[in-house]
Amino acid sequence: MFSSHAIKPALSLIGVGLLALVTSACSHNPIQTQNKTQVVQVHAVSAQGIGEAIGTVTFEDTAKGLKITPKLSQLTQGAHGFHIHEKGSCEPAEKDGVMQAALAAGGHFNPEGAPNHGTPNTGHLGDLPVLQVDAAGNASTPVIAPRLTLEMIQGLSIMVHAGGDNYSDHPKPLGGGGERVACGVISSTK
Known part of the structure; x- marks a missing residue:
């Protein structure tokens, strides 16, 4: 006993x-219900290199996709192409004998091999909604990337282009955004 x-x-x-x-x-x-966030510093870029900081972009996982909230200044008023690029660099690089701003960031993030630039729902995974800049040169309106998560973009970069984005490859490639004017490296959080 x-x-x-x-x-x-x-x-x-x-x-x-x-x-x-x-x-x-x-x-x-x-607990999986807590949202994860990451803040990335964004710099002006040119063919000569990386310039001054112009603000931040905050990335946050949500139930609807990756919420991307800019706090940027010193941009030109209007619509700007806004994309996740495939490499984590904002350095200039040479193409056809000419140095170009932030070219070391590579192209749009496209791991699924989408054949064309398009909308955030149909094109490259890095195709984001257009960045809207107000008359004072500030951008603060959040956008949603429905197919992205914070984990997917680690080690990549966020890019702002000089022109708008028509979500097509016509009449100009990659939405017609043109020159890269601002960039931030999304450093791995791990």
């Missing part, structure tokens, strides 16, 4: 063990 004095310590040890197991499981499996 077991005495009640022997059972109580054994039950206490089992309780402590279960508590440790539950605590360990919770610490390794955080």
Whole structure:
């Protein structure tokens, strides 16, 4: 027969063990409903290199996709092409013997091999809604990239182009945004 004095310590040890197991499981499996965010500094870019900081872009996972909130200044008024690019660099690079702003960022993020530039729902994964800049040169309106997550864009870059974006390759390639004017590297959070 077991005495009640022997059972109580054994039950206490089992309780402590279960508590440790539950605590360990919770610490390794955080609650999935918490939104993850990341803030990236954005700089003006030119063929000569990376210039001054012009603000930030905040990325946040949401139920509708990746929310991208700019806090940018010193841009020209109007619509600007806004994209995730495939490489984590904002350095200039040479193409056809000419240095070009932020060319080291590569093209639009397109791991699925979409054949054409398009909308955030149909084109390259890096095709984002147009960035709207007000009369004072500021951009602060959030956009949603429905097919992206924060994890997918780690190590890539965010790019602002000089012109707008018609979500097509016609009459000009890649929406007609043209020259790259601002860029930020999305450094890995891991």
